Amino acid sequence: MKSPEERSFDKVAQKVLKKAEQDKVETVWDRREAMRSCSFGEAGTCCRICTMGPCRINPKDPEGGKGICGATAEVIAMRNLARMVAAGTAAHSDHGRDIAKALRLISLGQLPGYGILDQWKLTELALELEIELNNKPTEKIAEEVSSWALSEFGNQEGELTFLKRAPKPRQEIWHKLGIAPRGIDREVVETLHRTTMGVDQDFESIWLQALRTSLADGWGGSMIATELSDVILRTPQPLRSQVNLGVLEEKLVNILIHGHEPLLSDAIARVAREEEIVKYAREKGASGVNVAGICCTGNEVLMRQGVPIAGNHLHQELAIITGAVEAMVVDVQCVMMSLAEVAKCYHTLIITTSPKAKIPGATHIEFDEHRVMEVAREIVKKAIDNFPNRDTKKVNIPEGKMDLVAGFSHETIKYMLGGFYRASYRPLNDAIIWGRIKGVVGIVGCNNCRIPQDKSIVSMTEELIANDILVVHTGCSAIASAKAGLLIPEAAEKAGKGLREICEAVGIPPVLHMGSCVDNSRILVAGCEMVREGGIGKDISELPIAGVAAEWMSEKAEAIGHYFVASGVNVFLGIPHPISGSPKASKLVYEEAEKMLGAKFYYEEDSAILTSKIIDLINNKREFLQITKKPERVLYDMAMRRELPTE
Ligand code: SF4
Ligand code: MSK
Numbered sequence: 001m002k003s004p005e006e007r008s009f010d011k012v013a014q015k016v017l018k019k020a021e022q023d024k025v026e027t028v029w030d031r032r033e034a035m036r037s038c039s040f041g042e043a044g045t046c047c048r049i050c051t052m053g054p055c056r057i058n059p060k061d062p063e064g065g066k067g068i069c070g071a072t073a074e075v076i077a078m079r080n081l082a083r084m085v086a087a088g089t090a091a092h093s094d095h096g097r098d099i100a101k102a103l104r105l106i107s108l109g110q111l112p113g114y115g116i117l118d119q120w121k122l123t124e125l126a127l128e129l130e131i132e133l134n135n136k137p138t139e140k141i142a143e144e145v146s147s148w149a150l151s152e153f154g155n156q157e158g159e160l161t162f163l164k165r166a167p168k169p170r171q172e173i174w175h176k177l178g179i180a181p182r183g184i185d186r187e188v189v190e191t192l193h194r195t196t197m198g199v200d201q202d203f204e205s206i207w208l209q210a211l212r213t214s215l216a217d218g219w220g221g222s223m224i225a226t227e228l229s230d231v232i233l234r235t236p237q238p239l240r241s242q243v244n245l246g247v248l249e250e251k252l253v254n255i256l257i258h259g260h261e262p263l264l265s266d267a268i269a270r271v272a273r274e275e276e277i278v279k280y281a282r283e284k285g286a287s288g289v290n291v292a293g294i295c296c297t298g299n300e301v302l303m304r305q306g307v308p309i310a311g312n313h314l315h316q317e318l319a320i321i322t323g324a325v326e327a328m329v330v331d332v333q334c335v336m337m338s339l340a341e342v343a344k345c346y347h348t349l350i351i352t353t354s355p356k357a358k359i360p361g362a363t364h365i366e367f368d369e370h371r372v373m374e375v376a377r378e379i380v381k382k383a384i385d386n387f388p389n390r391d392t393k394k395v396n397i398p399e400g401k402m403d404l405v406a407g408f409s410h411e412t413i414k415y416m417l418g419g420f421y422r423a424s425y426r427p428l429n430d431a432i433i434w435g436r437i438k439g440v441v442g443i444v445g446c447n448n449c450r451i452p453q454d455k456s457i458v459s460m461t462e463e464l465i466a467n468d469i470l471v472v473h474t475g476c477s478a479i480a481s482a483k484a485g486l487l488i489p490e491a492a493e494k495a496g497k498g499l500r501e502i503c504e505a506v507g508i509p510p511v512l513h514m515g516s517c518v519d520n521s522r523i524l525v526a527g528c529e530m531v532r533e534g535g536i537g538k539d540i541s542e543l544p545i546a547g548v549a550a551e552w553m554s555e556k557a558e559a560i561g562h563y564f565v566a567s568g569v570n571v572f573l574g575i576p577h578p579i580s581g582s583p584k585a586s587k588l589v590y591e592e593a594e595k596m597l598g599a600k601f602y603y604e605e606d607s608a609i610l611t612s613k614i615i616d617l618i619n620n621k622r623e624f625l626q627i628t629k630k631p632e633r634v635l636y637d638m639a640m641r642r643e644l645p646t647e
Contacts, residue, residue, distance in 0.1 A: 009455035012400035043581025044077035059581035082210035088559030093221025100149035107143035155183030181216035218563030246401030259331035262300035267376035296516035312476035323394035327383035406513035436498030439544030439618035445552035456550035468496035541568030541598030550574035
């Protein structure tokens with residue numbers, strides 16, 4: 001069995017892992033270490049899509065090997081990969097659909113407790129969609145925007161509206177390759193169809209469809225989720241909060257919100273502050289109610305309300321093991337089934353809320369958009385009622401919480417750098433041209449118990465900022481760096497001279513938290529703005545930027561990685577795609593993709609080597625753009641001044 005130090009880089013997690021051992025509670029790490037994973041599954045060459053099989057192909061077979069139907073290793077591996085992308089796209093996009101439906105209900109006055117908190121963003125969106133504004137009430141505009149958003153899911157022809165946000169050369173690449181997505185649902189369905197038994201049996205053709213599907217996520221479902229969440233709940237702005245298991249409070253009723261969808265969690269955070277609720281908690285012996293987040297529901301509510309974060313993906317079981325959590329309220333995605341088992345050892349209630357996601361052993365209180373606030377109150381009261389059941393002998397909240405600054409939407413970055421009246425990406429582009437910032441890297445995605453929690457994310461982030469590379473984060477990566485103290489302005493001390501000076505002048509950390517997994521779409525928009533501002537490339541693929549998924553595990557991360565690459569962003573993986581059993585499929589995604597898309601995937605087990613490859617890539621891009629040398633500073637004498645042209 002690995003030691004707590006080998007399992008997690010986070011010292012707070014290590015303490016709770018020791019408690020887990022004392023309490024004899026099984027964790028995700030125990031199961032990982034006991035698991036004898038199937039090497040065919042890992043290599044991507046196991047096929048079970050028809051009952052003539054399952055078939056497995058030995059990657060070492062000198063003949064190449066074939067399934068019973070004749071399918072080759074590359075077709076089997078690519079079908080599996082494409083299905084992962086489709087599932088990830090479906091997850092993000094179904095989230096986007098629910099937000100679009102919520103906006104529709106708000107516009108019809110059928111979502112009590114919610115309104116349009118960001119009218120400016122709604123107006124901007126309506127203008128972009130060429131919706132007539134003249135004197136229309138906000139509700140009418142919201143109705144039209146939501147109708148447009150919902151129609152993007154079912155489109156059969158044409159292409160998704162937000163693709164037009166991309167630079168023209170990028171759109172041309174998509175058209176040339178035939179991968180501009182038509183409708184969000186359409187691409188997911190087509191991928192599932194093409195990868196069923198006996199349909200698309202050309203691995204390159206399957207990959208192109210996987211790319212098209214991923215674009216339907218990044219420029220479709222995820223982008224809709226982000227934009228409309230901003231409209232309803234407001235566009236995030238920088239705010240301070242705290243992170244790690246130390247945010248749990250001994251004297252308060254602790255409620256954790258976990259999953260991805262923000263609406264109910266936003267309501268729970270608001271309800272917990274209501275006077276009547278605090279009074280109710282006091283009656284039960286607590287001093288009040290403390291709401292904290294896990295994973296991306298947490299990120300959503302942190303970004304807009306400053307709710308603290310208890311941890312990232314691999315913290316979900318650990319949070320319960322503190323013995324101090326009255327309720328963990330989960331919605332969808334990244335919620336481990338083991339939570340209900342872990343909770344049995346303590347008093348914690350696992351409360352499922354989505355009609356799409358139930359867990360045996362959990363209490364189900366269903367989210368109903370017509371009575372969100374009522375449901376939120378019911379949940380909070382249930383957690384308060386559970387406070388007297390807390391066994392104080394089992395409680396051990398580890399010391400350890402860290403300050404953080406979050407809330408960097410792409411709009412906020414623009415304002416912070418350019419000021420309200422001349423908000424633009426010009427200062428960022430100039431800083432890149434002058435070499436004070438060498439480039440921008442988005443480190444996104446999950447934790448994965450195959451490697452020590454947070455270690456790759458944090459070490460790569462530190463190395464990159466030390467090399468004057470601005471790091472932007474989403475999802476569980478943001479939480480990892482936050483726990484390591486990299487999301488505070490003082491972390492600028494760890495940055496290189498150029499990046500440090502900019503952070504100090506603007507008052508931002510060298511590592512910016514841009515939100516949840518669906519908010520990776522903000523990184524795409526920021527890339528478009530950088531191209532539009534000019535001077536550092538005509539397409540996203542020319543920018544000195546990169547994407548990283550150092551500890552990824554989810555199918556959603558596959559979708560994100562693919563839409564980054566399809567959008568021209570090179571993606572560096574710390575966990576490989578499960579396609580190693582097919583040299584041809586591997587060659588396509590790790591090498592040949594570059595010729596097609598101007599970007600490709602990289603995989604490297606050693607995060608230090610991965611980081612040096614990123615730095616090399618950024619330097620090569622800078623060389624290509626001819627921005628490697630600092631412009632010489634000329635001191636003008638009087639004669640030279642007289643030579644200067646006048647207006
Ligand atoms: Fe085997 Fe072909 Fe069926 Fe897959 S589709 S399980 S490779 S027979
Ligand atoms: S929650 S997808 S573990 S980032 Fe978005 Fe974290 Fe990955 Fe889930």
